[in-house]
Amino acid sequence: MSSTSLGGLLRRPEAGAALGLIAVLIFFAFFGGVTFLKPAGMASWLNVAANLGVIAIPLGLLMIAGELDISVGAMVPFGAMTVAVVSGHYDMPIWLGVAMALSFGVIVGLVNGILVVKTAVPSLIVTLGSLFAVQGVVLGLTVLITKSTSVALSVEGPAKAMFGDFLFGGQLQVMALWWLGLTALYIFFVHFSPFGNWIFAMGGDKVSARNAGIPTDRLTIILFVLSATSAAFVGMSQAILYNSAQVAGGQSFIFNAIISVVVGGVLLTGGFGSVVGIFFGTITFAIVTQGIYYTDFDRNWSSLIIGVLLLGAVLMNNTFRKMALSATTKKKGAKA
Amino acid sequence: MTAPILALRGVNKSFGPIDVLxxxxxxxKPGEVLCLLGDNGAGKSTLIKIMSxxxxxxxxxxxxxxxxxxxxTPRVAAEAGISTVHQFGGTFPLMSIGRSFFVGVEPTKGWGPFRVYDRKRANAIAVKAVQDMGITRITDGDRLVGGLSGGERQSLAIARAVHFGARVLILDEPTAALGVKQATHVLRIVNEAKRRGLAVIFITHxxxxxxxxxxxxxxxxxxxxxxxxxxxxxxxxxxxxLMAGGASMASLEAEIEGYMASHNGHPPPPAA
Structure with missing residues (x-):
């Protein structure tokens, strides 16, 4: 089978991400020792990866489909603030806060998706607009309602355990389980169910995809809902975890998620990529940002490493993609 | 004499004040290849867009x-059996042959929510469909479409249309960007489609x-x-x-313009 050979493996979209991950692991193991691979060290980067990964995968799917959503940067504080204001400031049941945070995610996602589909304005611009609009709404409403930019929240019981607790009393956030579970679900839907094929087709050639009978508009809207809701979910869980929500923050998720997706082998113009690649890309990113603390380097250098990593990953992914395109003359001989 | 599958009767098309057709x-007719010839701007593309x-x-x-x-909509035309293949094949360069062949109608195995895309079956059917059309170089359904030659991509798109029951195949300059050898491949496939009783509308220069x-x-x-x-x-x-716009083209053009000027904008009946 072609995909089991070494060449076949290298041609997969996640090949670059996997090699990048190995390189980063070796780099930090060499300069920082293996501390960051011990449980406490692992928790530090797994937490970063989990929160980022829950957003990066749906964002990556949008990018595979040829769209982009930068409004996730505002949806994280929006989700956090919603649950904090509803269940903290107004002291209403936590489940109402959770439901409202998630439904705001759905609403913003619907608005993004419908605007992109109906107006044909590039999704970068549409979501840039909603990024600022939502930021304004969060700041304005929070100050109007609570006279503060920071709202406290105290959650007990099953909601705390489900969304904002540490596992086994350790340092690993429960988000890590959500991340792993959601990743498995996404892998199934994207790479095994027929729907995944539609996302790739849309990113490859939207007109042909529509002519082939794929409901491209509906699928685009669903993907926008998914990314906005995932971001609201992460914000909500963080508010429950840290017992407070701030109006600021969350913008770092925009670039961090895009970097994870691109390092993960997704083609910016759409049509190519994989969930496993995004998964690896997210871990790679998290290790670089956290691994620096385990080395003797000044942590101010971590952005440099991320920048170089990004460029290296893109070049490597380009090379692998070219290999994938030009491949098979030899393989055919082997099979025949 | 067989009856025509697709016929246009006195079709006009205007975009605003501009009359295009x-x-x-x-x-x-089935098993017939209609070649649509004409210079750029003659209305060929508008005509095939109306048919599709x-x-x-x-x-x-x-x-x-x-x-x-x-x-x-194009969907309705496609369901009626009219399939258009564009110059660059209209396929997805970074998808595998099997996956792009079945876009929108993916074969699945399994049950209920656990239905999964059946890669093996998709690949096997796609490769067989292309090989049946005479392109034997394609043997691996996992290959990416973008790695195929222009002629092979055209052939894949045509094989796809034929497989999904197209009755009228509209080929929009399928050989325009191809080398001699690849164009021959495509022409062989056109002949194969014709042999299978499809009506082919072939646009070319x-x-x-x-x-x-x-x-x-x-x-x-x-x-x-x-x-x-x-x-x-x-x-x-x-x-x-006629096609290259030589002497007879020039006289025809003048004739048509003269006729239209004197006949309320209607063109003359086509010359036999």
């Missing part, structure tokens, strides 16, 4: 199997290619059918002359 009457449901005629009738039909597969030729000039003739009724030189 005038009284187009054309028909294509992208545009609607301003007036006139489209008939399928003798019944008037309308194609409000290359007389050699038109002569190689065409049964029936229509020349469009300024949105009107300027000449409509069967294979063997005109020599290669005459066709080349």
């Amino acid at each position: 005038h009284d187009i009457t054309l028909e294509v 449901g992208v545009h609607q005629p301003s007036s006139g009738v489209i008939e399928m199997d003798g019944q008037p039909v309308s194609f409000p 290359q007389v050699m290619h038109a002569m190689a597969v065409g049964d029936h030729f229509a020349v469009l000039i300024r949105g009107a059918v300027a000449a409509d003739f069967k294979k063997g009724e005109k020599t290669r030189e005459e066709i080349t002359d």
